[in-house]
Amino acid sequence: MRIGELAKATGTKAETIRYYEREGILPAADRTHSNYRDYSGNHLAALTFVRRARQLGFSMAQVRELLALSHHDDNPCEDVDRLVQQQLAEVERKISDLMALREELGRMLRSCQANKIGECQIIGSLGRHSVV
Numbered sequence: 001m002r003i004g005e006l007a008k009a010t011g012t013k014a015e016t017i018r019y020y021e022r023e024g025i026l027p028a029a030d031r032t033h034s035n036y037r038d039y040s041g042n043h044l045a046a047l048t049f050v051r052r053a054r055q056l057g058f059s060m061a062q063v064r065e066l067l068a069l070s071h072h073d074d075n076p077c078e079d080v081d082r083l084v085q086q087q088l089a090e091v092e093r094k095i096s097d098l099m100a101l102r103e104e105l106g107r108m109l110r111s112c113q114a115n116k117i118g119e120c121q122i123i124g125s126l127g128r129h130s131v132v
Contacts, residue, residue, distance in 0.1 A: 003029075006039045010047045017047065025050055025064065058087055 007014045020026040026046055029037035049070065053063045062083055069080055112121040 001039045001044070003037050003039065006043060006047065009044060010051055012047060012051060020047070020050065023060075025060070025067070056087065057091060058083070062087070 001009075003014045003017055006012070007017060017026065021028055026043060029039045029043060032038050046067070049067065050063055053066055054060075058066065066080065066083060069075070108122045108125055111125070114120045117123060
């Protein structure tokens, strides 16, 4: 399949596919006699794997590691489990940060009962003292 077909099948931009090839994330595609890239089902499977891992928030370094681990069917899952545990901890940290942010924004909104910007507690809490 050509790059446009692979892009459409995976929801990936063609330039991203070329980037993944340059970076060794995807193996280089064979070339047709007309010098077009010719992608196989293996490319489709690998790119689907990469896209899903990225959707789950894994870094490119982690994706590389997961891809490398995926080629060793008989190895134990410890390294994969470790990567997923690290990602889960990062997601939980981000959720905690977002919950704190939500609370702070809610407090700011509840604290402001002003009718004019000059009396606005939100603007004041952001630290605006005077604008030059």
